[in-house]
Amino acid sequence: MDEKFTLENKLNQYLKNVHLQTKSKEDFYAANGGPVGQYDIMNWVTSKGTVTFTEIGSFFPFAPQGQQLIIKKDYIKWNHKFKQAPESICSESCPPGYRKAPQKGQPACCFDCILCSKGEFSNETDSTSCTECPEDMWANEMHDGCRDKTLEFLSFEEILGGTLAAFSIVGSLLPLSILFIFLKNADTPVVKANNRNLSYTLLVSLFFCYLCALMFIGRPITITCILRQFIFGISFVMCISCVLGKTMMVVIAFNLTQPRSSRRMWLNSRVTNTLVLVCTAIQVIICAGWLAHSSPFQYTDNKSKSGTIIVECNKGSSIAYSCTMGYMGSLAALCFVVAYLSRKLPGSFNEAKLITFSMLIFGAVWISFIPAYLSTTGKYMVAVEVFAILSSSSGLLACIFLPKVYIIILSPEMNKTKIKTTNKL
Incomplete structure (x- = not known):
């Protein structure tokens, strides 16, 4: 191949020098006895000292570009070591999803x-580097493309979210029913x-406490993030304040025994x-x-879970x-202490024991909530x-109102004021 190009360059230079006018290069070769316009390509195989020549193609230097070389692949023969042409590479090509790392x-x-890392992909063969997927996408299993990340939040459609929502709705009907009774x-x-x-106010507060749980279910947005925390905080404080007021009424009522005592003004409902x-x-x-200062807002977490966007x-x-x-x-702690100290005070309808037990449950729930809350992520x-x-x-x-409902509905004889009478001799 190199000799042919050298010869052709020399020929072109010669034609320019002598200003020879010919119809074509083929005419010049024919007129001056030059090389013919075709070369045969031979293949030889040595076997047991015998050399066999086979014509496997031809080369036409003056043919149009792309038609100069003709090879007959079926006529090519190899010795006993090879069945096909040996490859002149050291490593196979890297498929999409991998990158080349030089040895x-x-x-x-x-x-x-080397397989692309998490969140990276390559969609070309023999790629030298991997491309990182956009923030809202994740590499597929083959790492040759990106797919959308899965959104995770506590949804109404899933079993967990639907069950909690059902309990919230049913639970909100209970304080309304008791309020009606x-x-x-x-x-x-x-x-x-x-x-x-105070009982009426406490029942209304419990109604909002049950309903505020619905604010935590569904895809969060900024307005729900704000409302869920404020309704939750205010509703529960109102509940505990009512329970504290009930407890204080018990203590004041059994400590102010003098009928005309000036301190009996504390029994006024306006105080509670x-x-x-x-x-x-x-x-x-x-x-x-x-x-x-810094209100709650909607936030997306792209890094806590692979292939998942946590909306929280x-x-x-x-x-x-x-x-x-x-x-x-x-x-809640103050209410528990006051109720505990007044649990043994006499009285037919003393609520101190019920309040003590309710605050004990309340505290146990929220104390156990802290480690469980900190050890989970996402919708859980x-x-x-x-x-x-x-x-x-x-x-x-349950602790404060169910015993009263039981007396009103199932034991009405207990819901009467006992009047003591004495017989005079």
Whole structure:
């Protein structure tokens, strides 16, 4: 091949020098006895000292480009060591999904094929590098392309989210039903005991506590992230404030025994109502400061789980969240201590024992909630919080109101004021 190109270059130079005019290069070769316009390509095989020649193709130097070389592959013969043409490479080609890594100390044709890393892909053969997928996508199993990441959040459509939502809706109907029973029997002793207005307020608060669990289910957005924390915090503080007011009424009622004592003014319902308003207002102020400083917002986590985008709510300010939970826990602890100290006071409808047991359940639920909440991620972390809300609400409702409902419906003879009479001799 090299000799042919050299000869042709010399010929072109010669033609320019002598200004020979010919119709074509073929005429010049024919006129001057030059080489013919065709070369035969021969293949020879040596076997037992005998050389066999076979014509396997032809070369036409003056043919159009692409038609100069004709090879008859079927006529090519190899010796006994080879059945086909040997490959002049060290390593096989790397398929899509892999990248080439040169072997140290080896020629450039020697390399290793390495699978692309997580989140990377290559869609070309013998790719020297892998390309990272976009943030909202993940490499497929073959690493030769990207696919959309799976969105993870506690959904109404899945079994876990649907079950919790059903419990939330059914649970919210229970305090409304009990409120209807109390309103219908408002003048009975069991309803009037320990301030019936506080009982009404407590039942309404429990209704909102059950319903706020629905705010934690479904794909979170910024507005639901804000509402879920504020409704949860304010509703539970109002519940505990009502329970604390009931407990204080028990203590005051059994310690102020003198009929005309000036301290009997503390038995006024306005005092307990004010207590509930003040305790709730403090929580409202904490939540307002939380909203003004760094409110919760919707957040997407692309790194915690491979191939999954966790859609969740960011608390915004962990300090404000801690203050909200800490204030609620402080009220619950105070309520438990007061109820525990007054549990043995006499009285037909003394609620101190019921309140003590309800606060014990409330505290156990939320104390166990902390390690469970911190050890989970994604939708299961939200499910733990929803479960804690429903469990603590059910504990308050069952311990404080179910015994009263039992007396009103099933034992009405106990729901009567006993009047002692003495016979005079």
